[in-house]
Amino acid sequence: MTTRSFTLVQLRYFCTVAELENMTEAAAALKVTQSTVSSAISQLEHAMGVRLFTRLHRRGLRLTPAGRRLLRSSLVLLEEADRLPETAREDGGDLVGELAVGVFAPLAPFRAPAILEEFEREHPGVHLSFLEGDQEFLRRALRDGKCELALMYDLGLGAELPRRVLQRVPPHVIVAAGHPLAADPERPVSLRALADEPFILLDLPHTREYYLSVFKMCGIAPVIRHRASGYETVRSFVSRGHGYSVLNQRLHHDLTYAGSPVVRLPMAEELPPIEVLLVRAAGSRPTLKARAFEEVCLRLFGLTG
Numbered sequence: 001m002t003t004r005s006f007t008l009v010q011l012r013y014f015c016t017v018a019e020l021e022n023m024t025e026a027a028a029a030l031k032v033t034q035s036t037v038s039s040a041i042s043q044l045e046h047a048m049g050v051r052l053f054t055r056l057h058r059r060g061l062r063l064t065p066a067g068r069r070l071l072r073s074s075l076v077l078l079e080e081a082d083r084l085p086e087t088a089r090e091d092g093g094d095l096v097g098e099l100a101v102g103v104f105a106p107l108a109p110f111r112a113p114a115i116l117e118e119f120e121r122e123h124p125g126v127h128l129s130f131l132e133g134d135q136e137f138l139r140r141a142l143r144d145g146k147c148e149l150a151l152m153y154d155l156g157l158g159a160e161l162p163r164r165v166l167q168r169v170p171p172h173v174i175v176a177a178g179h180p181l182a183a184d185p186e187r188p189v190s191l192r193a194l195a196d197e198p199f200i201l202l203d204l205p206h207t208r209e210y211y212l213s214v215f216k217m218c219g220i221a222p223v224i225r226h227r228a229s230g231y232e233t234v235r236s237f238v239s240r241g242h243g244y245s246v247l248n249q250r251l252h253h254d255l256t257y258a259g260s261p262v263v264r265l266p267m268a269e270e271l272p273p274i275e276v277l278l279v280r281a282a283g284s285r286p287t288l289k290a291r292a293f294e295e296v297c298l299r300l301f302g303l304t305g
Contacts, residue, residue, distance in 0.1 A: 006047040008081055011074045013040040014052065018071050018145055022060040063144055071145040072284040079287045096125035099289040102138040102150030103130050106202070106231040107276065110249050111151060111300075119296045126289050134229075135206045142281040148290050151297070154275035156206035160282040164294065166301040167276040169248040171214060173265040176241045182263040190268040191218045191246075198225030198243035202234050211246055214271050232257050248274045276301075 017026040017037060027034040045052050052067035063071060079097065103112050112130050119128050131138070131147045138150045139157065157163070173189055175182050181189055191214070199222035201208060208227075215222050225243045228234045234245050236258035246267075254261040278297055280286060286294070 006044055008078065010040045010044040010047075011078055013037050014044055015071060015074055015078065017041060017053070017061065018063055018067065021062065068143060068145055068281075069283065072281060075145075075148065076285050076287050079289065094125045095123045095289055095292055097127070097289060099126050099128050099287075099293060100147040101128065101130055101293060102141050102147040102152070103132055104138060104150075104152045105132050105134060106204070106207075106249060107151055107153075108132050109231075110251075111276075114300060115151075115293075115296060118300060119293060122296065123289070123292055126292075128293070134204045138279075142279065145281070148280070148284070148287065149293060150279045152277050152279050153207070153210075154277055155210055157277075157279065158282075162280045162282070162284075163277040164298075165275050166278055166297055166303065168273040169250075169276060170273040171211075171246050171248050171267060171271055172250065173244060173246055173267060174235065174238050174262040175244045175265060176239055177261050177263055178241065179244070179263065181265060185263050185265060188266045188268040191215060192220055194244050195220045196223065198223055200225060200234050200237045200243045200245040201227045202231060202245070202247065203227035203229055210274065214246060217271060218269055235262050238262050 013026070013030060013032075013036075016030055017023060020026045020029065023037055023041075024034055027037045030037065041052065048066070048070065050066040051064050052070060053061040054064055056062060082097065108130065112132075116128060116130070119126070131141055131150075133141065135152060135156050138147070138152055139161075141147045142150055142161070151166075154163075154165075173191070173194070181187075181193070201211060201222070201224050212222070226237055228237065231247070231249070234247065236256045237243065238245050239256040239258050239260040239262045250264060254263065256262060278294055280290070
């Protein structure tokens with residue numbers, strides 16, 4: 001077996017280029033010349049015996065499948081290398097560095113602030129950043145190494161993605177405060193009772209399919225009046241009497257951005273909940289920072305003592 005030589009510096013340059021997808025921007029971030037970065041990447045590709053990037057005319061760089069695999073392993077290796085002095089001194093040391101975590105946009109306002117506060121309190125040496133988007137965006141971000149973990153729903157994910165279930169959230173109905181059903185908010189309501197009324201759909205990839213499947217299970221088709229990609233937009237439309245909606249996440253209050261409230265109603269039908277997941281890229285080994293993030297999530301979601 002031939003031993004191929006590469007350096008940690010080359011791996012650090014590679015990770016920066018992979019993150020920014022641009023050689024010039026990577027050189028500026030690393031405070032070295034572009035030729036230095038380009039040479040390091042060429043030497044690393046030679047050492048690995050594979051192409052790590054696809055060069056796109058006027059569109060920067062994209063990781064090849066081999067590059068994505070190397071990126072996942074490099075993050076772990078570089079973190080362990082950074083901790084070698086603490087290991088030699090046997091003092092453990094605090095976690096340091098960067099950690100990017102994806103978060104499904106409708107989940108972000110519910111969970112990201114509390115997670116950030118708790119994580120920064122426990123690991124002040126780690127700069128935690130959130131990458132917000134829809135399910136498909138986050139799936140690609142995990143694949144391309146843009147984030148190491150992602151808080152997502154169990155919608156549209158391949159079975160190959162490692163995941164940890166954090167919460168199961170059943171659907172509920174929301175109506176305007178002046179709706180006849182709002183008079184008894186504790187009484188379960190059947191979707192059939194609302195079948196002829198205008199429906200406001202949270203229209204995001206995979207999310208829309210989940211909500212439409214809920215209606216299909218009940219044997220009805222919703223009368224879709226408006227489609228909105230924002231969770232708060234849906235709630236605001238409902239609060240102003242433009243229709244009803246079905247959602248999963250629940251706020252601690254009923255006021256909307258429109259200044260008027262919505263009323264939450266339990267559903268009479270037993271319908272499948274959405275699972276909130278912590279997802280990793282396929283084939284990845286979590287860094288210590290990623291494990292620390294998972295521990296914080298498990299505690300905040302009430303899954304640990």
